[in-house]
Amino acid sequence: MSFKKSAESFSKGGKMSAASITNETITKAVSSALRRTVGYMPSAPKIVAGKVQRNPRAARNWLEGHNAPRAAELIELMREFDEVFEEVMRLADRKLENQQPPTLDRIHRAIKILSGDENDR
Numbered sequence: 001m002s003f004k005k006s007a008e009s010f011s012k013g014g015k016m017s018a019a020s021i022t023n024e025t026i027t028k029a030v031s032s033a034l035r036r037t038v039g040y041m042p043s044a045p046k047i048v049a050g051k052v053q054r055n056p057r058a059a060r061n062w063l064e065g066h067n068a069p070r071a072a073e074l075i076e077l078m079r080e081f082d083e084v085f086e087e088v089m090r091l092a093d094r095k096l097e098n099q100q101p102p103t104l105d106r107i108h109r110a111i112k113i114l115s116g117d118e119n120d121r
Contacts, residue, residue: 021091023068029091031065033083052076
């Protein structure tokens with residue numbers, strides 16, 4: 001059995017199968033999520049690069065949809081940008097119904113820090 005046949009067998013209904021998630025799909029998803037977050041301003045690559053401590057040129061390539069981030073970079077982008085996190089969860093066909101959005105978690109943590117309940121960052 002070839003990889004393609006086995007990957008297609010995992011497709012359920014309208015869900016994405018492993019065969020339909022390509023590097024191009026990930027590149028477009030990350031690019032659109034980042035653009036929704038930081039927009040098209042000239043400083044957008046520097047903003048993204050600064051958040052994940054990467055080279056602005058790499059960030060520009062992600063924003064322009066030329067390259068997909070590597071796994072470690074994708075995880076950092078998911079950590080820093082809620083839109084990227086949500087887009088990756090959508091690609092993975094994962095729902096966050098029972099979980100609080102990442103932004104709400106950050107707000108609760110900030111309140112704890114500011115009120116002195118949590119000393120660590």
